[in-house]
Amino acid sequence: MTGLKIALIGSTGMLGIDVNSTLKEAGFFIQNYNSLNLDITDKGRVMASLMKLMPDYIINCAAYTNVDLAESEKDKADGVNHAGAKNLADAAKEINARLIHISTDYVFDGTKKTPYKENDEVSPINEYGLSKLKGENAIKESGASYIIIRTEWLYGKNGKNFVNTILKLADSKKKIEVVNDQFGSPTYTKDIASALSEIIKKDNGSNEVYHLTNVGTVSWFEFAQEIIKVFKRINCEIMPVSSNKFIRPAKRPANSVLDCSKIKEHYKIELRNWKSALRKYCLDIGYFMS
Numbered sequence: 001m002t003g004l005k006i007a008l009i010g011s012t013g014m015l016g017i018d019v020n021s022t023l024k025e026a027g028f029f030i031q032n033y034n035s036l037n038l039d040i041t042d043k044g045r046v047m048a049s050l051m052k053l054m055p056d057y058i059i060n061c062a063a064y065t066n067v068d069l070a071e072s073e074k075d076k077a078d079g080v081n082h083a084g085a086k087n088l089a090d091a092a093k094e095i096n097a098r099l100i101h102i103s104t105d106y107v108f109d110g111t112k113k114t115p116y117k118e119n120d121e122v123s124p125i126n127e128y129g130l131s132k133l134k135g136e137n138a139i140k141e142s143g144a145s146y147i148i149i150r151t152e153w154l155y156g157k158n159g160k161n162f163v164n165t166i167l168k169l170a171d172s173k174k175k176i177e178v179v180n181d182q183f184g185s186p187t188y189t190k191d192i193a194s195a196l197s198e199i200i201k202k203d204n205g206s207n208e209v210y211h212l213t214n215v216g217t218v219s220w221f222e223f224a225q226e227i228i229k230v231f232k233r234i235n236c237e238i239m240p241v242s243s244n245k246f247i248r249p250a251k252r253p254a255n256s257v258l259d260c261s262k263i264k265e266h267y268k269i270e271l272r273n274w275k276s277a278l279r280k281y282c283l284d285i286g287y288f289m290s
């Protein structure tokens with residue numbers, strides 16, 4: 001098992017950094033790529049680099065992730081999230097590698113009243129979501145061997161995320177307004193990274209889409225309240241507001257909750273509850289030690 005060679009694309013991103021350390025600890029050989037040493041929009045370089053390495057797995061954590069900017073930079077978003085994903089899939093097919101690709105809840109429109117299943121109708125409401133969906137479809141049509149993991153509301157030590165934003169705001173403000181009409185499952189990047197390691201160890205070789213998040217559903221407002229509690233920013237009050245109050249360039253789905261029962265059934269993988277994950281994050285970034 002430890003002899004497996006993995007090409008990690010997007011190794012400098014919030015998720016990619018945790019995937020790199022977790023898979024290295026698990027004993028896999030990892031070759032790291034970021035936009036500087038392998039631009040995935042460059043089809044020729046993608047093919048040449050991966051043909052040289054001949055990995056068993058390609059894990060794609062690379063993406064254009066600025067959801068609001070994607071509205072005005074849709075060609076850029078499409079280049080990375082669609083064409084880039086297709087280039088990786090074509091290379092995976094050519095060298096007979098298995099592609100594990102990370103995708104998003106934003107492929108859905110958020111109007112469903114219950115958690116989304118993998119085969120529910122997709123209908124993105126912003127350019128980022130559309131580019132990610134096109135990436136998924138290109139992988140499925142490429143003939144490559146693949147697993148697509150849709151996740152959401154990620155936070156981790158090495159990136160811009162909601163937890164860190166709330167903590168920063170709480171240090172300078174007495175009140176913070178947070179939307180209470182968008183629901184999802186906050187997910188710790190280290191938990192996704194550990195699950196990827198498990199998936200590779202138990203891989204059944206089948207081409208599938210899976211949903212994977214920490215367990216439990218909250219609004220951004222409730223999530224912010226828990227962050228304040230766990231990180232003991234007690235002097236700051238979180239105020240609930242409607243998303244109508246924060247008009248942003250890109251629309252967000254109201255319901256982002258993903259049903260993760262398929263990966264539990266196929267791989268016996270279930271991530272911990274989002275509250276436990278947040279506490280673990282708090283410990284991991286050394287809050288209690290400072």
Ligand SMILES: NC(=O)c1ccc[n+]([C@@H]2O[C@H](COP(=O)([O-])OP(=O)(O)OC[C@H]3O[C@@H](n4cnc5c(N)ncnc54)[C@H](OP(=O)(O)O)[C@@H]3O)[C@@H](O)[C@H]2O)c1
Nearest residue numbers: 010012013014015034035039040062063065104151152154
């Ligand atoms: N963050 C979330 O809440 C969230 C939610 C749902 C799904 N996801 C998905 O999870 C995955 C990881 O997200 P993240 O938040 O970790 O992203 P991130 O922190 O923005 O990292 C993106 C990574 O992609 C690389 N990259 C960008 N353009 C590239 C290009 N043209 N060629 C090669 N590499 C390129 C970046 O490399 P450089 O550092 O060199 O630029 C970086 O390593 C993505 O697929 C994203 O769509 C994220």
